[in-house]
Amino acid sequence: MTTVPFKAIRYNQSKVPLEKVVAPPYDVISPKRQEELFCLHPNNVVRLILGKENPADNEQDNRYTRSAADFHKWLDEGVLKADEKEAYYVYEQTFNWHKQTYIRTGVIAKVKLRELGDGIYPHEKTMPKAKADRYKLTEAAKANFSPVFALYESKDNVARLLRSIKHRPSDISIVDDRGIWDKIWVVDEPSQVQRITEAIQGNDIFIADGHHRYETALNFYKNHPDIESAAYVMMMLIEMSDEGLVVLPAHRVVSLGSYSDDSLLDKLKYFFDIKPIDEDIDKVLDLLHHSQSVHGFVMLLQDKFYQLSFRNARELTDLDFDVTILHKFVLEDILRIDSSMIEERVVFTKEPSEAYKLAGAPRTAAFFLNPTPIEALKRVARAHQTMPQKSTYFYPKPLSGLVINKF
Numbered sequence: 001m002t003t004v005p006f007k008a009i010r011y012n013q014s015k016v017p018l019e020k021v022v023a024p025p026y027d028v029i030s031p032k033r034q035e036e037l038f039c040l041h042p043n044n045v046v047r048l049i050l051g052k053e054n055p056a057d058n059e060q061d062n063r064y065t066r067s068a069a070d071f072h073k074w075l076d077e078g079v080l081k082a083d084e085k086e087a088y089y090v091y092e093q094t095f096n097w098h099k100q101t102y103i104r105t106g107v108i109a110k111v112k113l114r115e116l117g118d119g120i121y122p123h124e125k126t127m128p129k130a131k132a133d134r135y136k137l138t139e140a141a142k143a144n145f146s147p148v149f150a151l152y153e154s155k156d157n158v159a160r161l162l163r164s165i166k167h168r169p170s171d172i173s174i175v176d177d178r179g180i181w182d183k184i185w186v187v188d189e190p191s192q193v194q195r196i197t198e199a200i201q202g203n204d205i206f207i208a209d210g211h212h213r214y215e216t217a218l219n220f221y222k223n224h225p226d227i228e229s230a231a232y233v234m235m236m237l238i239e240m241s242d243e244g245l246v247v248l249p250a251h252r253v254v255s256l257g258s259y260s261d262d263s264l265l266d267k268l269k270y271f272f273d274i275k276p277i278d279e280d281i282d283k284v285l286d287l288l289h290h291s292q293s294v295h296g297f298v299m300l301l302q303d304k305f306y307q308l309s310f311r312n313a314r315e316l317t318d319l320d321f322d323v324t325i326l327h328k329f330v331l332e333d334i335l336r337i338d339s340s341m342i343e344e345r346v347v348f349t350k351e352p353s354e355a356y357k358l359a360g361a362p363r364t365a366a367f368f369l370n371p372t373p374i375e376a377l378k379r380v381a382r383a384h385q386t387m388p389q390k391s392t393y394f395y396p397k398p399l400s401g402l403v404i405n406k407f
């Protein structure tokens with residue numbers, strides 16, 4: 001990869017309280033949360049990344065044009081301002097998960113765009129509707145409001161270098177509404193910039209989160225080769241061995257269409273050994289966690305849990321994982337849900353409680369999965385293959401609004 005420092009656009013903390021203007025990435029903001037963020041502060045970044053739709057929207061006035069107008073207005077008003085020097089931005093997130101504290105550290109940089117598979121590897125399929133949405137926003141605003149989350153392997157001791165930078169007080173320090181402590185160090189001293197460049201330059205990149213944003217950036221540059229700065233996309237780069245990497249599963253809630261509960265169970269018997277589980281959801285999830293050596297998952301169907309274990313494990317390759325098995329044999333072969341129907345018939349959530357609640361609807365099933373290992377991501381990407389959409393959920397996601405890249 002080719003990385004360069006850049007003059008980021010950041011909120012002017014003398015004009016706005018930073019904790020009230022940042023937000024999660026657009027794809028995890030529910031309609032309810034969107035409304036809360038709109039009300040939290042008139043300059044909240046949600047107005048840029050996920051504007052509201054109005055009944056009277058047209059080609060000249062819509063959520064994307066309004067986002068672009070707000071962006072330029074805030075720049076003119078000094079609410080947002082560009083840094084004076086080119087810099088890298090060391091980003092640390094301290095968070096708790098399952099009663100354990102983690103610290104994850106990455107570097108936000110501009111990375112030169114390349115065709116996927118040429119040093120930059122995806123691991124998930126993307127969805128056309130989401131890409132079209134992000135493209136319209138990029139076309140209107142000509143900016144990256146959120147970094148693509150990517151992993152890399154390095155032979156250099158990047159962790160030691162980043163620790164040395166973090167000895168001084170951070171330039172940004174906030175606790176967000178999730179209880180996560182977000183800190184950023186602006187690294188613009190030439191010798192430190194050079195050391196970071198040398199440490200991370202030339203490594204392969206594996207996209208962890210932000211596949212739609214990466215493909216959007218690539219398509220935008222192809223359509224606008226005259227905008228030289230659009231040849232780069234903003235990324236948060238994290239070393240694969242970082243001790244703060246936490247991967248969660250994205251559970252699935254699926255509309256069964258014409259299938260009844262009994263007919264679905266009959267079909268599933270062709271591929272899976274099915275065992276009813278008479279436990280509450282917490283014990284079911286614990287059982288799932290302790291059965292990671294078996295290919296399978298747990299299904300919730302009309303308030304009944306079932307453990308599904310794949311019968312023909314010998315037929316699987318080293319590129320087949322639980323989420324792949326679910327999509328191939330259940331969603332595609334049985335329910336006939338192809339990639340064009342995913343957005344209409346499947347809801348993704350990292351919250352087991354939400355999946356449980358949504359599965360209460362008629363002709364609906366929830367599928368609970370174990371997380372996909374990071375090694376699996378790398379293996380699939382290296383083989384130029386992709387997993388189904390939302391195969392991984394890296395937690396936590398980087399905040400939107402801390403650092404912005406304008407073309």
